[in-house]
Amino acid sequence: NAGVMQNPRHLVRRRGQExxxxxxxMKGHSHVYWYRQLPEEGLKFMVYLQKENxxxxxxxxxxRFSAEFPKEGPSILRIQQVVRGDSAAYFCAxxxxxxxxxxxxxxxxxxx
Amino acid sequence: GESVGLHLPTLSVQEGDNSIINCxxxxxxxxxxxxxxxxxxxxxxxxxxIRSNMDKRQGQRVTVLLNKTVKHLSLQIAATQPGDxxxxxxxxxxxxxxxxxxxAGTRLAVHP
Numbered sequence: 001n002a003g004v005m006q007n008p009r010h011l012v013r014r015r016g017q018e019x020x021x022x023x024x025x026m027k028g029h030s031h032v033y034w035y036r037q038l039p040e041e042g043l044k045f046m047v048y049l050q051k052e053n054x055x056x057x058x059x060x061x062x063x064r065f066s067a068e069f070p071k072e073g074p075s076i077l078r079i080q081q082v083v084r085g086d087s088a089a090y091f092c093a094x095x096x097x098x099x100x101x102x103x104x105x106x107x108x109x110x111x112x
Numbered sequence: 113g114e115s116v117g118l119h120l121p122t123l124s125v126q127e128g129d130n131s132i133i134n135c136x137x138x139x140x141x142x143x144x145x146x147x148x149x150x151x152x153x154x155x156x157x158x159x160x161x162i163r164s165n166m167d168k169r170q171g172q173r174v175t176v177l178l179n180k181t182v183k184h185l186s187l188q189i190a191a192t193q194p195g196d197x198x199x200x201x202x203x204x205x206x207x208x209x210x211x212x213x214x215x216a217g218t219r220l221a222v223h224p
Contacts, residue, residue, distance in 0.1 A: 004155075031210065033210070033211065033212075035212075035214075040120050040217075041216065041217070042201050042214035042215055042216050042217050043156065043201070043203075043212070043214045044214070045211040045212060045213065048210050048211055055210070056209070056210065056211060058211070059211070091155050091156070093155075093212075095210075100146075100158055100161070101212060102158070103148075103155035103156045103157070104155050105153075105154055105155050106154070106155050
């Protein structure tokens with residue numbers, strides 16, 4: 001049973017470009033969470049999704065950031081017009097309802 | 113010893129000694145707590161959890177203690193090994209919400 005998969009593992013973008021981060025949850029998991037981690041800090045919650053629904057986006061910046069979890073395919077975290085402050089590690093986790101969250105290896109975004 | 117500065121606090125221990133990592137949580141409504149281990153370049157890995165109706169839970173070489181009166185959580189690692197070297201995070205979850213709130217983290221350095 002493969003764990004949570006994220007790709008790409010490393011992503012480099014220039015300021016103003018778009019970044020798309022993908023997350024495939026563990027088999028049988030229908031709940032996906034995105035977290036952001038700055039160096040030497042803890043993870044910060046961004047958004048919680050179920051299939052085709054955003055349940056809690058209280059941690060998402062109001063502009064430039066969006067997330068989706070379509071009926072088919074991976075969850076996508078999209079960052080438009082990236083700025084240097086978006087450079088961070090972005091982690092996806094998945095779970096069954098109200099159960100333990102399993103984390104993926106993360107995508108490290110660098111904005112030049 | 114333990115040092116606190118601009119970077120993560122670091123706990124340095126000798127191989128074979130016991131380690132105690134502490135965490136103060138913020139939300140008195142939190143009812144579920146988890147300890148995660150994060151190695152360099154990887155996602156958080158579940159270690160042990162505890163619900164608010166308990167004050168102690170033991171796993172293999174690890175024990176979590178919960179003091180709800182002072183909102184304090186600790187992780188005890190027995191017979192610390194070099195492979196235990198990592199950053200450790202506590203996380204809390206409030207009943208009715210699925211997002212995890214992470215603490216700042218403690219770096220554990222195990223010396224031979």
